[in-house]
Amino acid sequence: MVDIIIWIIIVALFVVSFIGVIYPIIPSVLLIWIGFLLYQFGINGDELGFFFWTIMVVFTVILFVADILANSFFVKKFGGSKWGERGAAIAVIVGSFIIPxxxxxxxxFITVLIIEMLQKRTIQEALKASIGSLLGFLSGxxxxxxxxxxxxxxFIFNIIF
Structure with missing residues (x-):
């Protein structure tokens, strides 16, 4: 019975981790890790070995780096400034609470547009940077x-096989 409850919690954590993609304030990867740890310490401490944990650390690092690099890459590629990049990052968090x-x-998009306009960019340049922030967010x-x-x-394959 306890195993069933733990499995329900693990599945719920995995589902909520995907909600964290839309609401960046929810720590998606942390929820996945909590699910892994619940399995490790609540159900079977022998199945998830060193290799599994090493791969999960690598994927966690890739997850953080991919998000940061995608946003930075697209804003730069589309002519955005450092202030535009920073503004976009903050605006994603703020935006998750406004009309989610x-x-x-x-x-x-609006934040980068305003920041770039304040830096004396043309409307075309500001729009291009805003589109870059949008593409960066979507690709991340x-x-x-x-x-x-x-x-x-x-995780599932490791448990089954």
């Missing part, structure tokens, strides 16, 4: 979803 889930797309989000799915699949 659309705020995480709209608020960074896509990467996070894929990496989280891979982490969960590896």
């Amino acid at each position: 889930p659309f705020g995480i797309i709209i608020i960074p 989000t896509f990467a996070k979803v894929i990496i989280q799915i891979v982490m969960i699949i590896l």
Whole structure:
């Protein structure tokens, strides 16, 4: 009975981790790790070995780096400034609370547009940088979803096989 309750909690943590992709304030990867640890210490401490934990650490690092690099890459590629990059990062968090889930797309776009306009950029340059922030966020989000799915699949395969 206890195992069933732990499994329900693990599955719930995995599901909520994907909500964290839309609401960045929810620590997605931390929830996945809590699920892994619940299994390790609550169900079977022998199945998840050193190799599994090493791979999960690597994927966790990749998850953080991919998100940061995607946003930075696209804002730079589309002519955005450092202030535009920083503004976009903050606006994603703020936007998750304003008209969710659309705020995480709209608020960074508007923020970067305003920041770039304040730096005396033309409207075309500011719009281009804003589109870069949008593409950066979307590609980072896509990467996070894929990496989280891979982490969960590896967890399941590790348990089954």
